[in-house]
Amino acid sequence: MGKVVLVTGVARRLGGRFVRRIQRDPEVDRVIAVDAVPPDHHLGAAEFIRADIRQPTIARVLAEHSVDTVVHMDVTGTPLGSGSRATVKETNVIGTMQLLGACQKSPTVKRLVVKSSTNVYGSAPRDPAVFTETTPPKSLPSGGFAKDTVEVEGYVRGFARRRPDVAVCVLRFANILGPMADSPLASYFSLPVLPTVLGYDPRLQFVHEDDVIEVLRIGSHEPQRGTLNSGTFNVAGEGVLLLSQCARRLGRPTVPLLLPAVTWVGSAMRTLGMTDFSPEQIRLLTHGRVVETEQMRETLGYEPKYTTAETFADFVHSRGPGLLPPEALAGAMDRIAALPVLGGGHLPTQSAN
Amino acid sequence: MADAKVIPFDDDRSRGAAAQRPQRRRSAGNRRKGDPAAVREVQPLPSGEIPQDDVPVTPEQKPQAAPGEGGGLERRIAGGLAFLRRRLTGEYEVDDFGYDEELTDQVLMSLLRPVYEKYFRVEVKGIENIPSKGGALIVANHSGTLPLDGLMMQVAVHDNHPAGRHLRLLAADLVFVLPVINELARKAGHTLACAEDAERLLERGELVGVMPEGFKGIGKPFSERYKLQRFGRGGFVSTALRAGTPIIPCSIVGAEEIYPMIGNAKTLARLLGFPYFPITPTFPWLGPLGAIPLPTKWTIQFGEPILTDGYPPEAAEDPMLMFNLTDQVREQIQHTLYKLLVQRRSVFF
Numbered sequence: 001m002g003k004v005v006l007v008t009g010v011a012r013r014l015g016g017r018f019v020r021r022i023q024r025d026p027e028v029d030r031v032i033a034v035d036a037v038p039p040d041h042h043l044g045a046a047e048f049i050r051a052d053i054r055q056p057t058i059a060r061v062l063a064e065h066s067v068d069t070v071v072h073m074d075v076t077g078t079p080l081g082s083g084s085r086a087t088v089k090e091t092n093v094i095g096t097m098q099l100l101g102a103c104q105k106s107p108t109v110k111r112l113v114v115k116s117s118t119n120v121y122g123s124a125p126r127d128p129a130v131f132t133e134t135t136p137p138k139s140l141p142s143g144g145f146a147k148d149t150v151e152v153e154g155y156v157r158g159f160a161r162r163r164p165d166v167a168v169c170v171l172r173f174a175n176i177l178g179p180m181a182d183s184p185l186a187s188y189f190s191l192p193v194l195p196t197v198l199g200y201d202p203r204l205q206f207v208h209e210d211d212v213i214e215v216l217r218i219g220s221h222e223p224q225r226g227t228l229n230s231g232t233f234n235v236a237g238e239g240v241l242l243l244s245q246c247a248r249r250l251g252r253p254t255v256p257l258l259l260p261a262v263t264w265v266g267s268a269m270r271t272l273g274m275t276d277f278s279p280e281q282i283r284l285l286t287h288g289r290v291v292e293t294e295q296m297r298e299t300l301g302y303e304p305k306y307t308t309a310e311t312f313a314d315f316v317h318s319r320g321p322g323l324l325p326p327e328a329l330a331g332a333m334d335r336i337a338a339l340p341v342l343g344g345g346h347l348p349t350q351s352a353n
Numbered sequence: 354m355a356d357a358k359v360i361p362f363d364d365d366r367s368r369g370a371a372a373q374r375p376q377r378r379r380s381a382g383n384r385r386k387g388d389p390a391a392v393r394e395v396q397p398l399p400s401g402e403i404p405q406d407d408v409p410v411t412p413e414q415k416p417q418a419a420p421g422e423g424g425g426l427e428r429r430i431a432g433g434l435a436f437l438r439r440r441l442t443g444e445y446e447v448d449d450f451g452y453d454e455e456l457t458d459q460v461l462m463s464l465l466r467p468v469y470e471k472y473f474r475v476e477v478k479g480i481e482n483i484p485s486k487g488g489a490l491i492v493a494n495h496s497g498t499l500p501l502d503g504l505m506m507q508v509a510v511h512d513n514h515p516a517g518r519h520l521r522l523l524a525a526d527l528v529f530v531l532p533v534i535n536e537l538a539r540k541a542g543h544t545l546a547c548a549e550d551a552e553r554l555l556e557r558g559e560l561v562g563v564m565p566e567g568f569k570g571i572g573k574p575f576s577e578r579y580k581l582q583r584f585g586r587g588g589f590v591s592t593a594l595r596a597g598t599p600i601i602p603c604s605i606v607g608a609e610e611i612y613p614m615i616g617n618a619k620t621l622a623r624l625l626g627f628p629y630f631p632i633t634p635t636f637p638w639l640g641p642l643g644a645i646p647l648p649t650k651w652t653i654q655f656g657e658p659i660l661t662d663g664y665p666p667e668a669a670e671d672p673m674l675m676f677n678l679t680d681q682v683r684e685q686i687q688h689t690l691y692k693l694l695v696q697r698r699s700v701f702f
Contacts, residue, residue: 124357242453288451
């Protein structure tokens with residue numbers, strides 16, 4: 001008998017994509033897709049069940065379909081469509097509690113995969129440069145999505161203690177980008193002019209949507225020989241990009257602002273609905289965050305197809321040129337270099353950053 | 354203090370003269386390192402050998418200076434434009450710590466080099482004690498109110514080492530709180546002084562520089578110059594032991610006198626969130642002019658490496674061994690400091 005996989009948060013694009021992908025796997029018999037709102041995209045042969053994971057009905061869904069694998073993807077930072085931050089928090093925290101409670105009572109559940117985020121580490125200047133899965137954050141996130149993820153992971157750890165027979169896999173994803181990404185960071189990078197924090201150039205790490213789907217699949221199946229897929233894993237593409245580098249590759253000019261001004265601009269833009277400029281995102285864009293992915297490579301046995309730079313290149317490709325396309329700048333530089341007479345002697349190195 | 358009233362030894366005087374001569378020639382040629390001769394000229398040499406050993410410096414540097422005026426200029430402009438192109442399009446690499454090797458080599462080092470060569474006239478000794486590959490932990494004394502000694506040590510290692518190694522400094526958390534400073538520090542390859550970062554760098558085979566005295570060393574009053582403070586909790590020793598990398602003691606003479614700190618405005622420091630607020634004979638009385646460091650003559654001596662790979666893995670957990678090794682490193686640095694001070698002719702020359 002094949003597996004029955006229950007996926008939450010399928011109304012989001014990433015959830016929908018995962019549902020479509022996992023039903024093609026031979027060991028999967030049925031896929032139950034759950035969300036509080038019907039998805040806009042098709043879900044293939046999966047059965048969609050409209051259920052709010054904040055309600056106890058989710059336990060009945062688990063029992064009715066004798067689900068053995070639960071993939072919890074409904075931990076997100078932004079509301080779907082029109083929703084308030086309070087709804088998001090409730091879905092993240094109360095929803096996870098309800099879902100875990102349902103899993104605890106279900107005798108059939110054998111495997112739980114939780115989509116978390118590297119937000120749990122926060123970002124602070126006093127942190128080590130690279131976070132491993134065991135690094136305790138120096139300053140715990142005080143609110144917003146980051147705090148949600150910390151709480152969600154706390155409940156998941158409690159569940160893993162109470163049900164040691166269930167394999168629990170917590171995947172901490174770095175900033176997810178891709179051609180169709182709809183994360184807050186993606187909307188930030190879509191601004192014509194990028195506001196940055198004066199005097200800070202954060203290190204950023206990205207993970208491609210394709211890699212996210214693959215890692216979720218590895219987590220929800222039996223582990224391959226020599227690998228282990230229960231535990232907590234950081235998932236990120238190799239390498240690091242600085243925010244200034246991202247802006248140049250995107251071809252979008254940056255406007256460095258003082259930190260208080262950025263906070264003010266951020267709240268103004270949030271009010272206008274241009275982008276979700278939450279406090280934790282400002283912290284990320286101030287201090288940056290880099291995680292160690294050795295566990296993902298060694299224990300989980302997954303090598304991401306896209307590096308951080310390639311993920312970003314793919315994203316840039318999908319967004320179209322900005323105000324200062326790098327190709328145009330490169331062309332201009334080549335024309336200057338080709339000039340027969342140069343205003344010799346000047347050292348152009350000074351103008352770099 | 355002992356430094357001023359030193360009886361100059363005969364062999365010391367001749368060496369001092371020899372060390373200054375290539376210095377002057379170097380500035381005339383306006384060339385920077387890259388040749389093995391540059392390494393040779395800063396080593397402590399027995400006085401008898403100087404004339405023979407000094408000769409090859411000239412023929413090696415002259416052909417290098419010649420193309421600098423003709424075809425070299427075009428090449429330099431082309432190189433500069435290619436550099437600018439890479440910077441503008443963002444096509445360059447940084448490592449996990451945010452270290453931007455290209456920017457450091459092309460811009461940051463070029464900005465520091467005049468200070469290093471012309472202003473402080475740094476003399477480097479014992480560069481051969483730094484291995485040409487593999488991880489090593491350089492432990493140095495810390496002084497001078499502002500951490501210029503770390504930056505000078507970084508230039509000293511890069512410009513004098515035959516392999517042109519890059520020093521990755523461990524900096525205080527204050528550096529990463531301050532805007533602009535944190536950005537530059539990360540790009541220059543510095544990272545937070547914590548065991549995790551240090552170990553990660555050492556395991557990668559990087560050369561790591563640490564100043565375990567921290568704020569106690571850099572912010573000590575002028576009257577306590579060249580007296581090493583407590584070496585933290587000796588965390589650097591256990592990090593080196595775990596990574597199995599040698600510890601290289603480094604003594605820096607000259608940095609103590611750049612800002613003679615005669616007072617400390619503690620209240621102001623607390624208000625600003627700094628560990629100390631220095632008052633020197635010129636600062637803050639002369640405003641920004643008072644913030645110009647005194648042009649002292651520096652000597653940086655790298656000592657014999659202390660090997661750590663002979664210890665068993667559990668040695669890193671042995672506090673007694675940690676204290677002993679910490680003391681050994683500290684004493685070696687202090688001893689070398691006194692020796693260099695005795696050899697020094699004057700603070701400024």
